[in-house]
Amino acid sequence: MPAPARSRSNAPDETKRRVLDAAAAAFQSRGYHSTTTHEIMRDAGVTAGAMHHHFPTKKSIGLAVIRERVSSAVEQTWIEPVRLARTGAEGIRQTFAAIATTLDKRGSVIGCPLGNLAIELSLADPDFRREIQEVFDGWQRAIADKFRADRKSGELRHDSPDELATFVVASYSGAMAIAKARQDSLPLKSCAKQLAALFEDHARRQRSKRR
């Protein structure tokens, strides 16, 4: 005999939002596989019936988290700042610095939301992999586009914007992985400095070429 079910909120969008918020937070700090659906229900304050009405399986929650949380996190922390910066190099420098500051304030390093899920789920399921790859592609493309804009405006000249963008994303992702293992933002700062030096070299060569 199911319980009487006295109270009820009946706000489907709100329920979905709370489930995704709870799942996104749990997936980022504990990972997908070590997070149980019961934990998500508890953190979201939602019953099993409600959750499974909107998300039939745990996998569907994972896919939704990537599409509606991880993707926009990359958009907000990386793509927008880079797009708004004066140059690609400047945007990258600022973003690295901003994230390092956030890490220092929080005191613990939980890693890049995308990087974490990428490594855990890329091989586990083709659907996950596709979703993750698209976020990586959008990220890398945004940076490459900025480099191309730099080239057009004569600001900087990079021999291969796409390769260089991949290099930046890789450096960041890797630095975050090391930072997570060390529980310290130093690797991020080191990589930021090395990248800055690299862009400075590009700029120097560009200037000497103009003369």
Place this chain on the structure above:
Amino acid sequence: MPAPARSRSNAPDETKRRVLDAAAAAFQSRGYHSTTTHEIMRDAGVTAGAMHHHFPTKKSIGLAVIRERVSSAVEQTWIEPVRLARTGAEGIRQTFAAIATTLDKRGSVIGCPLGNLAIELSLADPDFRREIQEVFDGWQRAIADKFRADRKSGELRHDSPDELATFVVASYSGAMAIAKARQDSLPLKSCAKQLAALFEDHARRQRSKRR
């Protein structure tokens, strides 16, 4: 009533080896949490009694895998080649190329053994984190030492060997993560090219300084 237990190999080292081999392989392709102890027992051809005699918990298997498999994998694929190379830059270039070739031959990208476990386990358990951090440190230190040797022999001059080594390790780890998400070795090759260009710049500046 326990079974009669007719046959038996009675080779503790062999049993340990098989468990660690099976666990290392499973952890690398499926991850720690999605690998069950039953899977490990099956793949290793070992009974529950035998396995738990040598490894009381799953965690002890994980720690042993990092210490006795992942650590030596980093040693063989990265530290030794870099140490034996003429210069740090040359060793890094060769190692990237060798790994990209291996990836292309295998056809699938399962990622860096250390990077995979680092992201999955660094936050899950302090013991795991410590073990992983030490492997990262050894890796980074080996590269930095090579850079310092380069400096001494006048081959190349890097302003900060430690930072540059972190940068190299991060670029590789991140490139491997992207390669895993794309199931393609291209990101690795792109990063290798960008790193090579960076070292070429260093060399150019060193030469012009000597003149």
Place this chain on the structure above:
DNA sequence: CCCGAAACAGACCGGTTGATCTGTTCGTAA
């Protein structure tokens, strides 16, 4: 006002997971 569908409540379930436990066999030192 009625009714069907969407939204939700919560007990329940089958399969799995990591680990235990009892009992057997092998190596070896006395």
Place this chain on the structure above:
DNA sequence: TTACGAACAGATCAACCGGTCTGTTTCGGG
């Protein structure tokens, strides 16, 4: 030869996990 601990066999277990199911409540259209 015997005694004893290490090495191993394999049935078993309690907890848990993802998902189901039945029933209740809410809402909007007719």
